[in-house]
Amino acid sequence: xxxxxxxxxxxxxxxxxxxxxxxxxxxxxxxxxxxxxxxxxxxxxxxxxxxxxxxxxxxxxxxxxxxxxxxxxxxxxxxxxxxxxxxxxxxxxxxxxxxxxxxxxxxxxxxxxxxxxxxxxxxxxxxxxxxxxxxxxxxxxxxxxx
Amino acid sequence: xxxxxxxxxxxxxxxxxxxxxxxxxxxxxxxxxxxxxxxxxxxxxxxxxxxxxxxxxxxxx
Numbered sequence: 580x581x582x583x584x585x586x587x588x589x590x591x592x593x594x595x596x597x598x599x600x601x602x603x604x605x606x607x608x609x610x611x612x613x614x615x616x617x618x619x620x621x622x623x624x625x626x627x628x629x630x631x632x633x634x635x636x637x638x639x640x641x642x643x644x645x646x647x648x649x650x651x652x653x654x655x656x657x658x659x660x661x662x663x664x665x666x667x668x669x670x671x672x673x674x675x676x677x678x679x680x681x682x683x684x685x686x687x688x689x690x691x692x693x694x695x696x697x698x699x700x701x702x703x704x705x706x707x708x709x710x711x712x713x714x715x716x717x718x719x720x721x722x723x724x725x
Numbered sequence: 726x727x728x729x730x731x732x733x734x735x736x737x738x739x740x741x742x743x744x745x746x747x748x749x750x751x752x753x754x755x756x757x758x759x760x761x762x763x764x765x766x767x768x769x770x771x772x773x774x775x776x777x778x779x780x781x782x783x784x785x786x
Contacts, residue, residue, distance in 0.1 A: 619750050630743040636729035637736070677726070694729075697736040704740065708747040715751035725754055 588723065596720035603716040605666045607709045610716025623712045631668045631705035639698025640679040641672065658699075664706035664713075734774070741770030 603610025607627035611620030642658030645651055662669050679695065718724040731739070749763025 622750050626743045626746040635726055711751045
C-alpha cells in the first residue's frame with residue numbers, strides 16, 4: 580500500500596488572515612467582503628443572519644457555560660461556544676436582554692411545543708456555520724483557495 | 726421580536742435551506758461547483774427528512 584503524504588503548508592503570517600477572520604466572526608460574511616468576495620459574503624450574511632433570527636423568533640435558548648458531569652460540560656460549554664461564534668448577532672441578543680421561552684415548571688414537556696428546541700438548534704447552528712465561513716475566509720486570505 | 730411557531734417540517738426545511746447555502750459557498754472552488762454542491766446538499770437533507778419520516782411512521786406501527 581502506497582502512503583501519500585500530504586505536504587504541510589507553512590502557516591501564513593498572522594497579519595494576512597487575522598483581519599478577515601476577526602471581521603468574519605464579528606459580521607457573518609464580513610471576512611469575504613474584506614477579501615472582495617462580495618457575492619459569497621452576501622449569501623453568508625443573509626443565510627446565517629436569517630438562521631439566527633429564526634432561532635430568536637422561535638424563542639430558542641442561548642447556552643451558558645456550565646461545569647458538572649462530562650455530558651453537561653460538553654453540551655453547555657460546546658453550545659455556548661457555538662452561540663458565541665455568531666459574533667455581533669450573539670452580542671446584540673445579549674445586549675438587548677434577549678430572554679428565551681420560560682422552560683421552568685413541571686408542565687413544560689406536556690404543554691410547550693417543541694418549537695423552542697428547534698430555535699435553540701437554529702441559534703447554535705448559525706454560530707457553527709459562521710465558524711465554517713471564518714475558516715473559508717482564512718483559506719482565501721492565506722492564498723489556499725480562490 | 727415577533728414570536729414564530731413552526732412545525733417540524735417547516736423548521737427542518739428552513740434549516741436545510743440555510744445550511745445548504747453556507748455549505749455550498751464555503752466548500753467548493755468554482756461558482757458552478759458551489760451551486761451544484763448546494764443543491765446536492767439540500768436534496769440530501771430533504772431525502773433524509775422524508776426518508777426518516779416514513780421510516781418512523783412505519784416503525785411506529
